[in-house]
Amino acid sequence: MLRTFASSVILAVVSASFANAAVTTLSLDPVQGRTGAYMQGAPDAGRARAALMKGRATTIPATNLAYVQYTASVGVGSPATYYNIVIDTGSSNTFVGTGKKYVRTSTSIPTGQEVNVTYGTGFFSGYEYLDQVTIAPDFVITNQSIGDALEYADFEGVDGIIGFGPVDLTLDTLYPDVNAEIPTVMNNALSQGLISTEILGVSFAPANSYSDTNGAITLGGIDTDLYLGDITYTPVTTTYPSNYYWGVNVTLATYGETTVIPGSYAGIVDTGTTLIYIADNWYSTYQDSIPGAYYDNSTGLIVIPEQSVEYMQPFNFEIGGGIFSLSPEAQLLPKDQNEAWGAEPGLQYGYIGPIGEDSGTGLDFIIGQKFMERFYAVFDTAHNQVGFAYTTHTD
Numbered sequence: 001m002l003r004t005f006a007s008s009v010i011l012a013v014v015s016a017s018f019a020n021a022a023v024t025t026l027s028l029d030p031v032q033g034r035t036g037a038y039m040q041g042a043p044d045a046g047r048a049r050a051a052l053m054k055g056r057a058t059t060i061p062a063t064n065l066a067y068v069q070y071t072a073s074v075g076v077g078s079p080a081t082y083y084n085i086v087i088d089t090g091s092s093n094t095f096v097g098t099g100k101k102y103v104r105t106s107t108s109i110p111t112g113q114e115v116n117v118t119y120g121t122g123f124f125s126g127y128e129y130l131d132q133v134t135i136a137p138d139f140v141i142t143n144q145s146i147g148d149a150l151e152y153a154d155f156e157g158v159d160g161i162i163g164f165g166p167v168d169l170t171l172d173t174l175y176p177d178v179n180a181e182i183p184t185v186m187n188n189a190l191s192q193g194l195i196s197t198e199i200l201g202v203s204f205a206p207a208n209s210y211s212d213t214n215g216a217i218t219l220g221g222i223d224t225d226l227y228l229g230d231i232t233y234t235p236v237t238t239t240y241p242s243n244y245y246w247g248v249n250v251t252l253a254t255y256g257e258t259t260v261i262p263g264s265y266a267g268i269v270d271t272g273t274t275l276i277y278i279a280d281n282w283y284s285t286y287q288d289s290i291p292g293a294y295y296d297n298s299t300g301l302i303v304i305p306e307q308s309v310e311y312m313q314p315f316n317f318e319i320g321g322g323i324f325s326l327s328p329e330a331q332l333l334p335k336d337q338n339e340a341w342g343a344e345p346g347l348q349y350g351y352i353g354p355i356g357e358d359s360g361t362g363l364d365f366i367i368g369q370k371f372m373e374r375f376y377a378v379f380d381t382a383h384n385q386v387g388f389a390y391t392t393h394t395d
């Protein structure tokens with residue numbers, strides 16, 4: 001989720017309706033190993049895999065929950081209580097308590113600090129603790145600063161967030177220590193020798209059911225089994241405010257033959273945002289290119305007339321010199337999910353939406369979950385870059 005700052009541009013980020021997202025009980029067992037699509041025989045797989053295994057890295061399963069968020073099962077305390085928390089590269093605080101309450105154990109140390117974080121949608125506030133965090137049985141972070149959410153909004157069906165954003169996003173979230181940065185899970189994993197480099201690999205995929213454990217995240221490296229070909233990297237942008245996040249420049253975007261993003265513009269890559277948002281003027285270009293398409297205020301989704309669907313074109317993002325193309329299918333909400341999204345049965349909705357402001361803000365798009373369901377993503381702190389690669393579910 002986009003973490004918003006009181007002092008920064010306020011972004012009106014429209015989110016999908018969570019109204020029908022019933023609380024789902026998931027397996028609370030820490031599952032080790034990997035899930036998701038497996039790609040056999042990539043030409044450089046053996047070499048790259050050897051490189052991956054040289055350092056320490058751990059891959060854990062990720063669940064596509066209610067089609068609108070990805071969660072991981074993470075333990076807190078000793079004995080650990082397991083929480084299903086949102087995998088979020090758009091914020092950096094880690095907290096629990098919005099669904100299942102924080103269970104304090106002998107490892108839970110109050111810091112005496114209050115914590116309060118506001119997101120593009122929702123917020124939480126409560127108290128900050130230091131505790132032990134179990135990512136996998138052999139991957140236990142000690143002394144991790146975590147929030148206990150006592151007041152919150154918009155965390156339907158999940159227990160909190162694991163923040164994979166840059167540490168600067170934790171500034172001004174504690175009280176009274178407003179100037180303290182809170183070491184993130186990745187910061188602590190590195191300093192405690194659990195990983196050898198701060199790289200997060202993200203493998204998402206379109207869900208086949210309401211709770212589909214079809215994804216995986218790798219802490220400390222990339223998993224070459226989870227993508228095809230090479231990873232295309234692009235530097236983290238220097239453009240404010242995207243530079244506070246996993247921000248990148250898109251250098252061009254087209255819908256079929258129509259130019260939608262007309263040059264190099266900055267935005268962010270955010271696993272915690274469901275849709276793909278582009279500046280309102282660019283969204284208008286996209287919508288106007290699809291005969292009869294309109295914006296539905298109640299769901300925050302584009303509606304596309306049935307007769308226009310067969311003429312839809314690919315939406316192509318140019319990033320770091322590579323082309324990342326969303327096929328028509330990758331732009332569309334499968335109709336059998338309409339009910340889960342709180343949408344009208346029978347209508348055809350889409351995943352590309354307006355960000356709430358015209359371009360020129362320095363945060364002109366959000367590449368969210370629905371993009372990453374089609375492309376592998378790499379968040380590389382050490383080299384200050386973001387990478388994307390094709391997968392078996394790109395098309």
Ligand SMILES: *[C@@H]1O[C@H](CO)[C@@H](O)[C@H](O)[C@H]1NC(C)=O
Pocket residue numbers: 006116117118123125126151
């Ligand atoms: C948390 O921050 C929000 C937005 O800044 C504010 O409205 C709210 O009162 C704060 N809550 C607490 C408990 O501090």
Ligand SMILES: *[C@@H]1O[C@H](CO)[C@@H](O)[C@H](O)[C@H]1NC(C)=O
Pocket residue numbers: 130143144145182183
């Ligand atoms: C635990 O983490 C906090 C910050 O989150 C830090 O101030 C403190 O020094 C750490 N303690 C140890 C023993 O590493």
Ligand SMILES: *[C@@H]1O[C@H](CO)[C@@H](O)[C@H](O)[C@H]1NC(C)=O
Pocket residue numbers: 237239249264265266267362363364
């Ligand atoms: C990135 O985009 C911003 C506009 O959002 C632009 O000012 C900047 O020059 C771009 N950076 C690069 C390296 O193209």
Ligand SMILES: *[C@@H]1O[C@H](CO)[C@@H](O)[C@H](O)[C@H]1NC(C)=O
Pocket residue numbers: 295297
């Ligand atoms: C959607 O709502 C906004 C304000 O909330 C309004 O300005 C706009 O006209 C509405 N659009 C449609 C298509 O109803």
